[in-house]
Amino acid sequence: MVIMRAIWFVSQIAFFGLIASRMVVMEDYFRFYVSGLSVMTLYSAAIFIGFDIYEEAEHGVFEYLLSLPVSRRQLVLGRSIGGGLRAFIYVGPLMCIALYVVGITNPLNFLVALFALFLFAFGVSGLSITLAVVIKSSDRFDILMGVLDALIVRLSTAMYPLSFVKEANPFYGWIANFNPVTYASELFRWGVGIESALSFRNPLLPLLGIVLFFSFFIFLGIMLYERTIEGGGWR
């Protein structure tokens, strides 16, 4: 998976990013796209924790985890943070390539953005765990994740600025306004200093959005985990 993601990431930068930047009217689209690409990659890496849950259920690891002297709450929180951290480890080298291409103008802003990206990755892992526990079928989960990935990434500002999304279709723009991938992309761009196409003047707004996203899915994950797993209910 790491190699596949790396090949995808590098080809996106070297081919799509480079050529598409000539195709669009927007200035500095190449840096804009590369920063959005980092967030897209982080999102897809963090989603993977859900697939692990199915694998654990198949191999009986789930029962083992439930028998450990940790509360269900700690288990969900730990898994979400673990999934997020793992995604960061996967994406770390790719993000370094992106940072080399894009550059950082204000290290302090970048640290704030990095913190937000950690929360974003934890939130996406929480979302993935929540859906995995609710859906209970790895095939359905796989399909849903594919569709969700297609919609959540395309209806965000990861690939294009919000103004163009709104212009193309106000409904798309409305969804993109509340999309956590939009918040993460905007904060990452703010952190590295690509401020010309930012849709939020105040970086606290997307940060707040990410905190809400993280808290909601951690809370929901804990609640559903506690309700559905007891007595083999997750099967």
Add this chain to the structure above:
Amino acid sequence: MKRHILYILENDFRNFFRYKWWLVGLISMNLADLFIMAIVYNRMLNPEIAKQIKSYFDFFAPGLTVTGLFASAFMIGREVNMEKRAEYHQYLLSLPLTRLELAFGRVLSGGLRGMMYMSPLLLTCFAFVGFPTLIQLPIILSVLFFLATGISGLSIAIAVSTRSIDKFVTARGLIYYLLFFCSSVFYPSSLIEQLGREGKFPMLLVQFARINPLSNAADLIRSFLLGTPPFSPEMVFSVLIFSAVFTSMAAFAYIKLIERA
């Protein structure tokens, strides 16, 4: 011979329908690309490029059809690789079929499955971009069929020459992205050539994009539906050569390597 090949086709189509929900997911992703990404890029087009292609949505729809065809025709390789690892190929070799029938049947079924998956995308393309004439339609379908068979052959050749799924997935990733991104599927070939002239893109890749069968198949549909780029017989020949090379290579590799495995 025909009957034997039909059995292989039936078997491979049954396998294909086992992934029906996965296919639905894949189609919805393709449609999201068309109805979200392409519509937004339409608004972002550089005026110079807009003069050339007019609408990104119309430009991208044929490209998307070709990428869908590519992804689905490539699926047969994954199955062949899995069969080899599970030693299911021993069973296939024990069937009362000649090696050539087996190999040709596998390549053909990969191609036909690709055509089947691609048809809703092609219909969407026709519905939104325009319908071809009665003479153009069979040309489009034949070129796409040859492309699908060539892709199926390419994926089988990779599948039988790689031992582990990891190596297969890595090789597949490299080929996927090279063929997808170094083509005129997402952007006009004039842009790739311009970058090549400026020295920002290796000329070798510019040349590759020119002969890439995905570029030629997408440009062929565009030439019929949009009138640009102008039709050239090179578009058809490029796909035919690709198909002939990879179909025969896959049949040869399948026969030789599967017996050795």
